[in-house]
Amino acid sequence: MDSLASGFAHVDKTDNPHSFIQCLNLIHSLPFFQECKSHSFHLLNLSPGDSVLEIGCGNGIDIQKLAEIVGKSGISVGIDISMFMLKSARNSNRKNNTIPEFILCDGNNLAFPDSTFHALRSERVLQHTLDPFSVVKEMARVTRPSGTVVAFEPDWETLTIWPGDRQTCRSVLNFWCDNLPSGHVGRSLYAAFSDAGLKNIEAQPMTLTITDLALVKQMYDLEITFSLAKKQGIVSPVEIQNWENQLSDADKIGQIFSSLTFFLVRGEKHMIF
Numbered sequence: 001m002d003s004l005a006s007g008f009a010h011v012d013k014t015d016n017p018h019s020f021i022q023c024l025n026l027i028h029s030l031p032f033f034q035e036c037k038s039h040s041f042h043l044l045n046l047s048p049g050d051s052v053l054e055i056g057c058g059n060g061i062d063i064q065k066l067a068e069i070v071g072k073s074g075i076s077v078g079i080d081i082s083m084f085m086l087k088s089a090r091n092s093n094r095k096n097n098t099i100p101e102f103i104l105c106d107g108n109n110l111a112f113p114d115s116t117f118h119a120l121r122s123e124r125v126l127q128h129t130l131d132p133f134s135v136v137k138e139m140a141r142v143t144r145p146s147g148t149v150v151a152f153e154p155d156w157e158t159l160t161i162w163p164g165d166r167q168t169c170r171s172v173l174n175f176w177c178d179n180l181p182s183g184h185v186g187r188s189l190y191a192a193f194s195d196a197g198l199k200n201i202e203a204q205p206m207t208l209t210i211t212d213l214a215l216v217k218q219m220y221d222l223e224i225t226f227s228l229a230k231k232q233g234i235v236s237p238v239e240i241q242n243w244e245n246q247l248s249d250a251d252k253i254g255q256i257f258s259s260l261t262f263f264l265v266r267g268e269k270h271m272i273f
Contacts, residue, residue, distance in 0.1 A: 003228060004221040005179040009128045011082040021088055024058050026218055027124075032208045036152060036264065037062060040121060041069065043150050043266045050118040051075035055107045055139060056125030060089025060100065066121070067100045075117075079105035107135040112142045119143070123152040126189075130181045133192045140196035143269045149198055150266045155186030158207075158261040161216065163246045168239045175234045176225050186263040198267030210258040213251035220258075 004023055007014045014020070027033050046052055048071040054063040057078025067076035078100050080086050086102045093099050105111050107122070107129060120139045126132040132153075139149050156177035161169060177183035190203045210216050217223065226240045250256050 003179060003224045005176050005225070009181055012084050017084045021059055028061055036206055036262065037123070040123065040150050040152055040264060041065060044119040044121060044148050046070055046119055049073040051116065052077070053112070053117045053120045053142065054078040055120065055122035055135070056080055057089055057102065058085050060093050060102065062123065063100045064093050064096060067098045072098055076100040077103060079103045079107070081106050107138060110138045110142050114141055115144045116142045117144060117147065119148045119150070121150045124154065126151060126153050127180050127182050127185045132182050132185050132188065133195055136192040137196045140198055140269055145269055145271045147269050148266060149193065149269070150264070151189055152262060152264045153186045153189055154260055154262045156180060156183040156260070158259070159220070160259045162257040163250050163255070164243045165239065168235055168243050171235050172225065172229050175229050176220065186261065189263050189265040193265055193267040197270065199270045201265065201267040204264045205261050206264055207259055207261045211254070211256055213247055213256045216256060216258045
């Protein structure tokens with residue numbers, strides 16, 4: 001059984017790859033992520049005729065928007081390590097006027113020469129990699145001098161859910177975070193950009209809040225997470241049942257609250273003289 005936390009790193013090997021498309025569709029539907037995406041597009045500073053690369057393009061919705069910005073005179077490429085995701089991306093973009101190129105590729109070893117693109121973007125991808133610093137270095141390598149790199153990542157150790165027993169909450173949420181290859185990547189993004197030689201780095205925290213239990217369950221895959229946490233002995237069935245009862249009671253009176261902080265980071269590749 002794969003949770004959304006662990007499964008994105010190997011979608012093609014999971015029992016239900018369609019669940020990851022459903023997760024992406026949910027995220028694209030939420031105003032918070034729509035605003036974050038729009039802001040990240042703006043930070044790329046793209047113009048018609050430019051070239052742009054999306055790391056971990058998923059179902060292709062974001063790279064399609066970037067393709068529309070650079071236009072038919074520009075170059076837009078989306079890469080992913082999942083053939084299932086790439087197939088979905090190609091199908092969803094088939095009828096568009098400006099169609100990005102989709103390539104099977106790993107962010108740790110980008111299949112492009114140095115200084116290829118005007119801008120690179122990744123969103124919620126580095127959390128699923130074992131070495132985010134290495135991926136950011138690759139992103140910087142294929143960026144042109146004076147080009148821009150933008151990344152948007154959560155820090156899962158900032159996830160809160162109310163109500164619930166403090167120790168039970170901490171145990172389950174840490175379990176979720178630790179199931180990701182780099183669950184606390186958000187806090188290290190600034191350092192990763194600096195380590196890659198990028199300059200004029202800006203980091204902006206953006207916090208998602210949810211006050212609806214059904215959406216909390218969807219976003220954080222609570223049913224599977226609870227099941228896995230019980231199976232691995234992280235918490236007992238009684239502790240999980242008590243927490244579920246508390247959440248249900250709080251939801252009935254409008255007192256559910258959850259928050260998660262993301263970091264939107266932008267950097268520039270220095271000019272070569």
